[in-house]
Amino acid sequence: MGAKITVDLNADLGEGCANDEALLQQVSSANIACGFHAGDAQTMQQSIRWALKYGVAIGAHPSFPDRENFGRTAMQLPPETVFAQVVYQLGALAALCQAEGAKMVHVKPHGMLYNQAATDAMLADAIARAVHAVDPTLRLVGLAGSELILAGERLGLTTRQEVFADRGYQNNGTLVPRSQPGALIESDEMALQQTLMMVQQRAVISRDAVRVPVQADTVCLHGDGEHALEFARRLRDAFREQDILVSAG
DSSP states (O other), X not given: OOOOOEEEEEEEESSSOTTHHHHHTTOSEXXXXXXXXXXXXXXXXXXXXXXXXXXXXXXXXXXXXXXXXXXXXXXXXXXXXXHHHHHHHHHHHHHHHHHHTOOEEEEOOOHHHHHHHHHOHHHHHHHHHHHHHHOTTSEEEEETTOHHHHHHHHTTOEEEEEEETTBOBOTTSOBOOTTSTTSBOOOHHHHHHHHHHHHHHSEEEOTTSOEEEOOOSEEEEOTTSTTHHHHHHHHHHHHHHTTOEEOOX
């Protein structure tokens, strides 16, 4: 028998969802909003405390400065501006972690910052440099096969390639933009099938029915969906049935 498959399961936290604590009990990693798109000092502190309580790995979820549109506005900022903004956000979460006796272990950009860094090498480099400058032992989470992953690897950071349970994929491995048809997978059954395929076969079927290779180190669960908690439980059950271990590693 071959080695068991192990995968990390992550969710975004501190973004104003009522089911944060319950969702934390289903995942192995949490990405905590750092105030630029959602959250504040109190929500960050509470998220850290819950993560400690349930043994979940703590990560920062930095964003473009865009509370008005939840970090989903495209921005063209100078790389050094992005560098400073990411360092600022990581510093805030790291200080709160230290105050709570916790340790920040990873960084996953949010929203449009994440999406643009998937294809923009200069932006990806600015984020990776910021992570490295704050703590070179931090893991950098990015879209599987993206420029962000490449930027992190160039700097010697440990990277985690991410796939999405409930998002549609394009032929080049990027996500279907939210403004386009097929961006979100509404059916839990289809999302489960897609996730299992990505984890077990390292591939995903694009919106145009093309088989696209992906590396699934970590799976993102969106906590802001109507059935987020129910889907999280179903996914954990499916992993158990398939003998897939869930761990932050």
